[in-house]
Amino acid sequence: MPVRVSLRARHRNMRMKKMAAPKSSSAEAPSAEALSSRLEELPVGSDRIEELSDTENEYEDIGTITQAEQAHIDYLESVTIPIRDEPETESSKAQREAFEDIRPFLEGNPNDFPLNIFGLPKLQREKHAAFLKSALGDYPSKFAPMDAARPWLLYWSLQGLTALGCDISEYREQVTHTFSMAAYPTGGYGGGYGQYPHLAATYAAVLSLTIVGGTDAYESINRRAMWHFLGQMKQPDGGFTMAPGGEEDIRGAYCGLVVLSLLNLPLSLPPDAPARKHGLTTFLDKLGAWVSSCQTFEGGLSAAPGNEAHGAYAFCGLACLSIMGPPKATLPKHIDLPRLIHWMSYRQCAPEGGYNGRTNKLVDGCYSHWIGGCWALAEAATGRALWNRPALGRYILAAAQFEDGGLVDKPGKRPDGYHSCYNIAGLSHVQHNYVYDEAESGAGSVLLDAPWRWKTQGRYQGDVLWGEDDVVGQVHPIFVTPWGAAEECRKYFEAKEGF
Numbered sequence: 231m232p233v234r235v236s237l238r239a240r241h242r243n244m245r246m247k248k249m250a251a252p253k254s255s256s257a258e259a260p261s262a263e264a265l266s267s268r269l270e271e272l273p274v275g276s277d278r279i280e281e282l283s284d285t286e287n288e289y290e291d292i293g294t295i296t297q298a299e300q301a302h303i304d305y306l307e308s309v310t311i312p313i314r315d316e317p318e319t320e321s322s323k324a325q326r327e328a329f330e331d332i333r334p335f336l337e338g339n340p341n342d343f344p345l346n347i348f349g350l351p352k353l354q355r356e357k358h359a360a361f362l363k364s365a366l367g368d369y370p371s372k373f374a375p376m377d378a379a380r381p382w383l384l385y386w387s388l389q390g391l392t393a394l395g396c397d398i399s400e401y402r403e404q405v406t407h408t409f410s411m412a413a414y415p416t417g418g419y420g421g422g423y424g425q426y427p428h429l430a431a432t433y434a435a436v437l438s439l440t441i442v443g444g445t446d447a448y449e450s451i452n453r454r455a456m457w458h459f460l461g462q463m464k465q466p467d468g469g470f471t472m473a474p475g476g477e478e479d480i481r482g483a484y485c486g487l488v489v490l491s492l493l494n495l496p497l498s499l500p501p502d503a504p505a506r507k508h509g510l511t512t513f514l515d516k517l518g519a520w521v522s523s524c525q526t527f528e529g530g531l532s533a534a535p536g537n538e539a540h541g542a543y544a545f546c547g548l549a550c551l552s553i554m555g556p557p558k559a560t561l562p563k564h565i566d567l568p569r570l571i572h573w574m575s576y577r578q579c580a581p582e583g584g585y586n587g588r589t590n591k592l593v594d595g596c597y598s599h600w601i602g603g604c605w606a607l608a609e610a611a612t613g614r615a616l617w618n619r620p621a622l623g624r625y626i627l628a629a630a631q632f633e634d635g636g637l638v639d640k641p642g643k644r645p646d647g648y649h650s651c652y653n654i655a656g657l658s659h660v661q662h663n664y665v666y667d668e669a670e671s672g673a674g675s676v677l678l679d680a681p682w683r684w685k686t687q688g689r690y691q692g693d694v695l696w697g698e699d700d701v702v703g704q705v706h707p708i709f710v711t712p713w714g715a716a717e718e719c720r721k722y723f724e725a726k727e728g729f
Contacts, residue, residue, distance in 0.1 A: 298345065325592060336625075348694075402444055417459025541588070
């Protein structure tokens with residue numbers, strides 16, 4: 231049976247082979263009537279597919295394409311925005327060029343991966359696991375500039391591996407030892423031994439210890455010192471700095487509340503907290519108003535008041551508010567949700583299906599989590615399903631998997647732990663339903679208990695594009711840890727009296 235292929239679709243297909251015959255620069259474009267008459271010469275009922283242009287035999291006959299490829303082409307045609315702004319700008323040129331690089335992966339299978347029943351590349355679980363495990367060993371000298379990021383390198387690998395279904399218990403002792411050396415005497419964690427504490431490193435360290443779990447990992451955390459460290463980060467305007475004397479931004483608010491909640495630390499500020507001199511008594515004082523001040527005219531959230539809206543900061547802000555209380559109460563109170571949802575919706579790129587992080591930026595696989603992870607929180611506040619899951623799943627499976635393992639920003643980029651972790655987390659957001667339930671009980675019975683009232687409600691049952699082999703593990707929507715790991719950590723510290 232012949233397969234219909236549009237000229238435009240075939241012209242862009244990655245398997246097109248250009249013939250050697252040069253085209254004269256002075257040749258005039260054919261008229262519409264001439265093109266129409268030549269199109270009529272195509273044989274009807276034949277399997278032969280032939281490219282026609284203003285130069286005879288410019289393209290060789292490459293035969294038919296598969297039905298799966300044709301389905302992908304038809305899908306992309308259906309979601310491609312037909313309107314193009316004039317004149318072309320640097321942004322629109324970059325977007326067009328990026329899509330031309332991505333298009334072959336959305337239409338075909340350049341990496342020759344095995345395909346699932348929907349004609350998309352299967353999740354290359356073993357390759358990705360091998361890539362992430364390689365990041366848990368020694369690093370060559372060229373990684374010296376990443377020295378302060380060691381907590382992140384561990385977290386990204388551990389979280390990615392658990393989501394892929396790997397047993398990471400063999401790394402428990404190694405991880406516990408690594409962070410015992412990175413702990414700062416006065417509280418918090420640095421990138422490594424002797425490095426000053428930073429809330430980003432502290433967040434990654436606490437999450438890594440939460441993932442490996444166990445008494446030794448938990449007990450390696452100096453909770454009293456951590457409480458004092460966080461007290462130094464709390465600012466009189468309600469926000470948090472990332473380090474002593476460092477920048478104040480929304481990451482600090484999120485990271486600080488994650489640590490407070492996971493470790494069951496007191497909400498009252500330590501006596502030596504500078505913010506006490508300005509009348510603040512708890513870590514939550516003025517925090518909601520400070521997060522609110524980060525919402526921009528576009529509707530998204532920025533790092534700090536007056537900055538540009540950004541996808542990662544949107545997640546930090548929403549997750550911070552969702553730790554403070556039920557999303558249905560805290561989000562509408564402090565955020566203009568309709569404007570935020572409008573901005574988030576426009577971050578999903580068409581026709582790629584993945585997300586970008588800012589207006590007029592390119593699609594990037596890491597926002598599979600940073601924006602994709604926002605939707606469960608927004609839906610908990612609105613009670614409505616709001617986003618296109620299948621489109622994101624298509625992008626991750628088709629365009630974000632690197633041939634030799636690991637996941638990427640976009641085709642043409644190299645894989646790394648960061649993009650691997652957050653692409654896999656995005657796939658979990660796509661595949662699983664995360665629901666906030668006020669009646670849900672468990673850990674977090676007293677302080678900052680909102681994160682412990684989430685539950686899973688089965689798989690997404692809409693227009694799925696993945697098979698059983700492509701399903702990844704459930705991820706806590708607030709902490710981005712394996713389902714159940716954060717609960718075990720919190721329960722352990724709830725059972726302890728004092729520090």
